[in-house]
Amino acid sequence: MANILITGANGQVGKVLTAKLQAIYGKNSVWATDLRDNPNFDGKFGILDATEESAISAMIQKHQITEIYHLAAILSAKGEANPLGTWDVNMKSLFAVFEAARKNKIQKVFFPSSIAVFGPNVNRALTPQNANLDPTTVYGISKVAGENWANYYFQRYGLDIRSLRYPGIIGYQSLPGGGTTDYAVEIYHKAILGETYDCFIAANTKLPMIFMDDAIRATIEIMQAPQENIKTRTAYNLASMSFTPSEIAGVIQKEIPAFSMKYTPDFRQDIAASWPEVIDDSPARQDWNWKPAYDLEKMTKEMLFQIEKQYNKALEVE
Ligand code: NAD
Ligand code: SER
Secondary structure (H helix, E strand, O other): OOOEEEEOOOOHHHHHHHHHHHHHHOHHHEEEEEOOOOOOOOOEEEEOOOOOHHHHHHHHHHOOOOEEEEOOOOOHHHHOOOHHHHHHHHHHHHHHHHHHHHHOOOOEEEOOEEHHHOOOOOOOOOEOOOOOOOOOOHHHHHHHHHHHHHHHHHHHHOOOEEOEEEOEEEOOOOOOOOOHHHHHHHHHHHHHHOOOEEEOOOOOOOEEEEEHHHHHHHHHHHHHOOHHHOOOOOOEEOOOEEEOHHHHHHHHHHHOOOOOEEEOOOHHHHHHHOOOOOEOOHHHHHHHOOOOOOOHHHHHHHHHHHHHHHHHHHHHHO
């Protein structure tokens, strides 16, 4: 039996991952935590600053925690507003979680990395697992450092840390929290609301993306894989689909022909242009059988269906 602690559980990924872990392990075995309160949370919730090792240790001991999913972080776009503050949160929380996990003999830790670890000097058309890592954002630098520390804690202390380089994650269940790929969630909401979407990424900039359901399944699958299958101890490349803003708009227009886009690229365009277009995730496919289930068309149908349902439900409540 696992008792699970999640940091950053109120975020885009945390909300969905928490519900999935509750469904697998039971509501009494999953402790969701965040810096911000969540009064309507259905299950066990606590306010926890993930940069505080002693608070994490106290939580581990009080609830006999055996696994940690460390999601708390400041993402790429938001991070550029306060580079040193972002470094502080991302690295302090990483060390606090890894140290608390090591000292309290936690069995497994999940720490998500990102496509942001890559910089402009890779083969952007198909970025391999072992490409050069020279990111241009403080967020990317913190993820590269985090990956290397994850490997260090595994080699030095045997702490079983598993990590994925998530692409941009697209889901209907939650809203994104300050990333460069957030446009690919916002666009669906604007399409359902019948509004023009003003995209902050240029029409032809291609980025790797993944549907939330696939991202969550990958997370569960890597965490449940036998230890001997996990051969990459920094972080695995993870791929699903890649598209440009004009391609996603075209697929939405097949469902909603009146949908319109305009483009006003801002500072996030420079970040996007420094990231890969397509990711080579063959080691993940070989080592623990990763295979995505959604492509752009299938995801778009599901996103539009679910978001429309949410807005209709909100109207009924009013
Ligand atoms: P998010 O910004 O939506 O959520 C982050 C959460 O962390 C927020 O609820 C915030 O309140 C919380 N938080 C911030 N500082 C904290 C602290 N000191 N203590 C406790 N909680 C704190 O982010 P997300 O999209 O859910 O991302 C989760 C993880 O996945 C992050 O590590 C991120 O780097 C990684 N990731 C996400 C994506 C994506 O597209 N969403 C892609 C790649 C990697
Ligand atoms: N979606 C994330 C971001 O844009 C990638 O890590 O920051």
